[in-house]
Amino acid sequence: MAGDRVAKRYAQAAFEAAKSANSVEIVGADLAGLQAALTGNGDLRSFLLSPNRGREEKIALFEKALGEKVTALSSNLVKLMLEKRREEELLTISDEFTTLRRADEGIVHITVSSAIELTDSEKKQIVEKVSAKLGRKSEAEFAVDPTLVGGVKVAYDNFVIDGSVKGSLKRLRESLRQDNLKQA
Amino acid sequence: MAEQQSSSKGSALPGIIIGAILMFGGVYLDKVLHVAHEAGATPHAGEHTGQWTVAFLNKLDDMGLPINPGITLATIGVLLIVMPAVKYFYITPLKNAIDERNNNLESTFNEVETLRNEMTTMKSDYEKRIASTEAEAREKINAQIKEAQALRQSLMAEAAAKSDALVKQAQEEIASEKAKVLGELRNHVTELSLTAAEKVVGANMDTAANRKLIADFIADLEVKA
Numbered sequence: 001m002a003g004d005r006v007a008k009r010y011a012q013a014a015f016e017a018a019k020s021a022n023s024v025e026i027v028g029a030d031l032a033g034l035q036a037a038l039t040g041n042g043d044l045r046s047f048l049l050s051p052n053r054g055r056e057e058k059i060a061l062f063e064k065a066l067g068e069k070v071t072a073l074s075s076n077l078v079k080l081m082l083e084k085r086r087e088e089e090l091l092t093i094s095d096e097f098t099t100l101r102r103a104d105e106g107i108v109h110i111t112v113s114s115a116i117e118l119t120d121s122e123k124k125q126i127v128e129k130v131s132a133k134l135g136r137k138s139e140a141e142f143a144v145d146p147t148l149v150g151g152v153k154v155a156y157d158n159f160v161i162d163g164s165v166k167g168s169l170k171r172l173r174e175s176l177r178q179d180n181l182k183q184a
Numbered sequence: 185m186a187e188q189q190s191s192s193k194g195s196a197l198p199g200i201i202i203g204a205i206l207m208f209g210g211v212y213l214d215k216v217l218h219v220a221h222e223a224g225a226t227p228h229a230g231e232h233t234g235q236w237t238v239a240f241l242n243k244l245d246d247m248g249l250p251i252n253p254g255i256t257l258a259t260i261g262v263l264l265i266v267m268p269a270v271k272y273f274y275i276t277p278l279k280n281a282i283d284e285r286n287n288n289l290e291s292t293f294n295e296v297e298t299l300r301n302e303m304t305t306m307k308s309d310y311e312k313r314i315a316s317t318e319a320e321a322r323e324k325i326n327a328q329i330k331e332a333q334a335l336r337q338s339l340m341a342e343a344a345a346k347s348d349a350l351v352k353q354a355q356e357e358i359a360s361e362k363a364k365v366l367g368e369l370r371n372h373v374t375e376l377s378l379t380a381a382e383k384v385v386g387a388n389m390d391t392a393a394n395r396k397l398i399a400d401f402i403a404d405l406e407v408k409a
Contacts, residue, residue, distance in 0.1 A: 173378050
């Protein structure tokens with residue numbers, strides 16, 4: 001929890017700096033790439049998170065591996081966090097930055113789950129219709145969930161539009177249980 | 185007692201003196217009369233009287249009553265002297281003893297009477313106490329009986345109420361258990377049916393059917409929007 005607060009502060013500072021420099025998209029992409037690298041590369045993650053490694057050593061490795069692939073703003077942010085011993089927050093700062101960016105741009109994040117992979121057309125239609133329904137731009141995250149059996153489920157903020165077979169059966173089950181309770 | 189004896193001494197003194205006079209006078213008279221009788225002579229003083237006295241005495245003697253006035257007087261004098269002594273040494277102690285005895289008897293009788301009264305009082309008290317105790321015991325027994333009867337009724341009523349409550353509770357529990365079991369049975373049947381339905385749907389859900397569902401969802405989404 002304390003780590004989340006720290007990550008939010010760093011993300012807030014980075015977002016404000018990126019917005020002033022009109023480089024929110026690029027910095028966001030840098031942080032997403034960094035997060036993907038840390039998540040996908042176990043050795044890199046272990047090295048950066050290890051308490052036995054010195055700050056200079058970690059900064060040197062970062063510069064060597066990613067220093068030239070990211071913007072100066074992103075590079076400075078990562079170096080600062082490494083100097084302040086905030087390596088743990090590198091894993092979550094991208095999400096916090098994205099949240100800030102979406103809030104700033106009025107974008108709603110939706111999660112679309114389906115039993116089979118959606119076609120591009122289907123994805124596009126869903127995003128457009130949800131954006132139209134909400135009256136805001138939306139960014140979608142698509143996932144395949146075979147437990148849904150069939151159909152699609154869309155989740156955003158605290159709402160869910162459930163068009164899956166699993167959801168239908170679940171609602172039917174609840175309805176029957178309610179009927180049973182009323183009969184009892 | 186000593187005071188009484190001294191007073192009797194004082195009162196006896198004139199008698200003793202009189203007795204002594206009579207005794208000595210009687211002896212003297214007897215001597216004079218004896219001398220006169222034997223001598224047949226008239227005494228010097230009161231000659232006429234002495235003759236008459238001797239004649240009278242002789243006449244009495246002839247009649248079978250030989251009285252000697254001197255001896256009689258002397259005897260009376262002796263009696264008068266002896267009487268106080270008898271009274272002092274015999275009658276007074278005897279009287280005192282009798283009085284004391286009477287007093288003791290009276291005291292004993294009084295004591296007996298007192299004891300008898302006390303006994304009567306105690307007997308009366310005892311009888312009253314027994315009567316009171318009996319009445320109290322009877323009252324207590326009656327009260328205990330009433331209390332026992334009330335308790336019995338209360339216990340019976342309580343037992344009946346408890347019994348009714350238990351029966352009612354048992355009926356309610358049976359009904360509740362029945363409803364619960366029926367509900368569980370319904371839920372179980374529902375669960376089995378839905379699980380079977382899910383498996384059947386899953387087994388029959390091919391890509392085409394899934395695409396149809398997705399298309400329907402997108403169309404519904406438009407309607408909802």
